Amino acid sequence: xxxxxxxxxxxxxxxxxxxxxxxxxxxxxxxxxxxxxxxxxxxxxxxxxxxxxxxxxxxxxxxxxxxxxxxxxxxxxxxxxxxxxxxxxxxxxxxxxxxxxxxxxxxxxxxxxxxxxxxxxxxxxxxxxxxxxxxxxxxxxxxxxxxxxxxxxxxxxxxxxxxxxxxxxxxxxxxxxxxxxxxxxxxxxxxxxxxxxxxxxxxxxxxxxxxxxxxxxxxxxxxxxxxxxxxxxxxxxxxxxxxxxxxxxxxxxxxxxxxx
Amino acid sequence: xxxxxxxxxxxxxxxxxxxxxxxxxxxxxxxxxxxxxxxxxxxxxxxxxxxxxxxxxxxxxxxxxxxxxxxxxxxxxxxxxxxxxxxxxxxxxxxxxxxxxxxxxxxxxxxxxxxxxxxxxxxxxxxxxxxxxxxxxxxxxxxxxxxxxxxxxxxxxxxxxxxxxxxxxxxxxxxxxxxxxxxxxxxxxxxxxxxxxxxxxxxxxxxxxxxxxxxxxxxxxxxxxxxxxxxxxxxxxxxxxxxxxxxxxxxxxxxxxxxxxxxx
Numbered sequence: 001x002x003x004x005x006x007x008x009x010x011x012x013x014x015x016x017x018x019x020x021x022x023x024x025x026x027x028x029x030x031x032x033x034x035x036x037x038x039x040x041x042x043x044x045x046x047x048x049x050x051x052x053x054x055x056x057x058x059x060x061x062x063x064x065x066x067x068x069x070x071x072x073x074x075x076x077x078x079x080x081x082x083x084x085x086x087x088x089x090x091x092x093x094x095x096x097x098x099x100x101x102x103x104x105x106x107x108x109x110x111x112x113x114x115x116x117x118x119x120x121x122x123x124x125x126x127x128x129x130x131x132x133x134x135x136x137x138x139x140x141x142x143x144x145x146x147x148x149x150x151x152x153x154x155x156x157x158x159x160x161x162x163x164x165x166x167x168x169x170x171x172x173x174x175x176x177x178x179x180x181x182x183x184x185x186x187x188x189x190x191x192x193x194x195x196x197x198x199x200x201x202x203x204x205x206x207x208x209x210x211x212x213x214x215x216x217x218x219x220x221x222x223x224x225x226x227x228x229x230x231x232x233x234x235x236x237x238x239x240x241x242x243x244x245x246x247x248x249x250x251x252x253x254x255x256x257x258x259x260x
Numbered sequence: 261x262x263x264x265x266x267x268x269x270x271x272x273x274x275x276x277x278x279x280x281x282x283x284x285x286x287x288x289x290x291x292x293x294x295x296x297x298x299x300x301x302x303x304x305x306x307x308x309x310x311x312x313x314x315x316x317x318x319x320x321x322x323x324x325x326x327x328x329x330x331x332x333x334x335x336x337x338x339x340x341x342x343x344x345x346x347x348x349x350x351x352x353x354x355x356x357x358x359x360x361x362x363x364x365x366x367x368x369x370x371x372x373x374x375x376x377x378x379x380x381x382x383x384x385x386x387x388x389x390x391x392x393x394x395x396x397x398x399x400x401x402x403x404x405x406x407x408x409x410x411x412x413x414x415x416x417x418x419x420x421x422x423x424x425x426x427x428x429x430x431x432x433x434x435x436x437x438x439x440x441x442x443x444x445x446x447x448x449x450x451x452x453x454x455x456x457x458x459x460x461x462x463x464x465x466x467x468x469x470x471x472x473x474x475x476x477x478x479x480x481x482x483x484x485x486x487x488x489x490x491x492x493x494x495x496x497x498x499x500x501x502x503x504x505x506x507x508x509x510x511x512x513x514x515x516x517x518x519x520x521x522x523x524x
Binding site: 145147148150151152153154155156157161162165166169170244246247248 | 315318320338339340342343344346348350352353354363364366367368369395397
């Protein structure tokens with residue numbers, strides 16, 4: 001019952017936002033090319049759904065592929081850095097340094113290297129979502145209670161068994177934090193890559209609409225982008241709920257006394 | 261008839277830690293011998309190296325000097341035929357009470373099916389029969405520590421090492437745990453090395469109390485406790501208990517670890 005109420009409150013919050021926007025635009029007489037009311041944005045999107053949907057497919061693919069690549073590389077790398085002194089001393093400082101470099105700055109370089117196609121977008125998404133996952137995963141592997149490792153040592157368990165049964169599950173909550181940050185960044189990365197140079201995708205479409213002063217469609221495209229980002233984020237959160245149902249972050253707040 | 265080897269023999273065992281240019285001697289030359297089936301408590305103030313001593317015996321630390329053997333084997337790496345309990349229960353949050361006990365078996369690569377029954381029986385014996393499927397966060401501190409103790413016993417090790425196991429519990433839970441631990445020990449008769457900073461707890465539990473003093477950590481005295489078992493609540497009134505606790509207090513007073521009222 002309380003869950004239902006909470007969900008309705010969330011929906012209500014969004015409805016209120018759109019209502020204020022709609023009313024505000026009319027009351028203050030804001031021009032349409034500056035800020036169109038949400039009703040018009042939705043109408044424009046429904047009318048022009050075809051080019052938007054085609055571009056959305058391309059951008060979504062860039063996001064998902066780049067993000068998947070980032071996960072596939074970053075977690076093994078984090079394992080290496082967390083468990084090998086040699087890797088910690090050689091690779092980790094490089095990772096930390098690269099993390100500080102504003103990676104968006106290399107986007108134009110990717111055009112020179114990889115052209116205008118799919119590859120530079122994939123790589124920029126990879127590059128931007130990679131670091132939060134690596135950093136969080138390393139932190140997760142390191143956060144283990146040393147006394148748990150003392151206990152594990154007295155069992156004589158081999159490294160692999162200790163990793164599978166203790167170290168990895170222990171690090172999962174932190175890893176998921178990194179995965180969620182990475183997911184949020186990946187949509188931004190894809191759009192920026194498309195801004196720099198492309199002939200398709202939502203970023204490209206956004207620039208076209210902007211050039212035409214078609215503010216309605218700019219807003220419509222941003223909404224679709226937001227929806228894609230949200231979908232990736234919720235996919236990760238669903239996975240998290242399945243993987244670490246025992247963690248404090250996943251415990252249903254329904255069990256707690258509500259703040260009245 | 262050859263006598264069984266001593267459970268623990270330490271000779272000249274010492275440990276110092278080096279940090280930058282400063283060397284701290286945590287433990288200076290310890291000689292200690294513990295017989296099979298004996299319950300030995302180590303009592304001393306913080307920083308007297310009693311935890312360091314436990315970790316040296318368990319092979320979790322390497323000594324700077326001296327040597328130690330458990331059950332006749334020189335300790336050169338982590339000892340695996342022991343059970344270990346810390347001040348924090350360090351359970352795995354994602355496992356139920358029963359699975360937290362059985363992780364001991366899994367990590368050793370033994371057959372879980374062979375130990376499940378025993379795990380349930382032990383958990384029942386410590387009053388956790390109703391909580392086999394509970395997660396650690398659903399338990400009280402005392403229940404978590406009981407789980408941790410059962411985890412340390414499930415593989416039937418000859419030696420149990422406990423590092424201030426009741427230190428994080430409230431006084432009432434602590435007293436109950438003390439009584440239950442003694443009952444468990446009377447049933448199994450394992451060798452127990454029990455570190456505490458509570459004089460009462462040491463005297464009420466142990467056959468012998470090792471009194472330590474700090475900077476550097478060393479053994480001041482080893483005191484036999486001649487109290488009949490089981491030592492229930494009433495043992496606190498026994499003349500032997502009062503006398504022994506008083507003797508240990510006197511040692512700490514003499515070493516300046518405890519002070520009489522300073523007239524504040």
